[in-house]
Amino acid sequence: MTASPAAAEAATAATGPGPAPSPATPRRTAPATPARTPRGGALLSRTAVNAALLLVTAYTLMPLAWLVLAATKNRRDLFATGPYAPGDFSLLANLGEVFTYDDGIFGRWLANSLLYTVVGSTLSALTSVACGYAFHAYEFRHKEKLFGVVLAGILVPATVLQLPLYLMASAAGAVNTYGAYLVPALVNPFGVYLARVFAEGYLPDEVLAAARVDGAGELRLFAHVSFPMLWPGFVTIFLFTFTAIWNNFYGALTMLNDERLYPVSLGLFMWNRSVYQQPELYPLVITGSLVAVVPLVLAFLGLQRFWRSGLTAGAVK
Known part of the structure; x- marks a missing residue:
């Protein structure tokens, strides 16, 4: 038997209306965490690192x-x-004695060193960049094997090669000449390796393909497209080679006998050997060593902006 509508309304009035729906509770946000201050351990570690660097x-x-x-x-x-x-x-007086002693032979040594390093570094860096570019841009037989030979050349110490180089120069009649000291510096396996790394990182294949489509020859492609993009690599190899040739004392000692051909490192060594018989050479050796450091400092300071800039030059946009 069903309840009548009047009974239903009476029951609803007796019990009262149902509970109203609760409003949506606001979402609680996590309190903002304050900025962390360096802990004592971090400060101690930073201080230790700075002290070690100092x-x-x-x-x-x-x-x-x-x-x-x-x-x-x-x-x-x-x-x-x-x-x-x-x-x-008395620095100025020492400098005057250095450049006037023995008819100014120190100035000739300094000029020889500049000739060896500037010419040798330029040709060596240019050759290394060309070889590294060839390893990157072209495909040929036994490419990776030849590159492995180049890497093996890096592992051979330069002093080990001096005797074979001397024998080869002696057989060619080139001992005690500018070429005997300059030509071996043109071969730089580490420069070839570094140039290939730069070419793979900063010379996109799309640029080479686009230049070839536009009709550029291989020589023009290297000179006008690839080389400007590889300029930071060229400067880096030039600086490394400049330092290596300037400090190549053992190569000069092996190949050169005429003091007019000496680089400054070998000339200072010969002066230093004579200080026991000629004590007046002590200040000359020290002052000459200071002068010999100046070209290296100037080279690094002058080429630093070319070394750091332009690493993204020629990038595909």
Whole structure:
């Protein structure tokens, strides 16, 4: 039996209306975390790293500082004062003696070193960039095997090659000539490896393909398209080769006998061998060593902007 509508309305009035729907509760957001301050361990680690860098820097600059201070001393103060005590500031007098001693032979040594390094570094870097570009841009038989031979050449110390190079130069009658010291510097396996790495990183294949489609020949493609993009690699190889040739003392000692052909490193060595018989050469050796450092510093400072800039030049946009 069903309840009548009147009974249903009476029951609803007795019990009251049902519970109203609760409003939507607002979403709680996590409180903003305050900025973390460096902990004690991080500060201690940073301090330790900075202290280690400071010690390494001081250790690196100590010989240079001694060289600069010693070049300002005469022969008496060189042995009578401490190693880092300033002298009587006779640097200009020492420089005058260096460039006038023995009819100015030091100036000829310095010119020889500049000739060897500038010409040798330029040709070596250009050859290395061309070889690295060829390994990247072309496909030929035994390509990777030949590149493996180049990598093997990096592992051979330069001093091991001096005797075979001397024998080859002697057989060719080229000993005691500019070419005997300059030609071996043109072969640079590490430069070829570095040039290929630069070519793979900064020379897209799309650029080469587009240049060939436009009708550019291979020589023009390398000179006008590829080489400007590989300029940072060229400068890097040039700086490494410049330093290596400037410091190639053993190669000069093996190949050269005429003091007029000596580079500055070998000339200073010969002066240093004579200091026991000629003590007046002590200030000349020290001041000449300071002068010999200047071209390296100028080369790195002058080419630093070319080395760092242009790494993305020619990128595909």
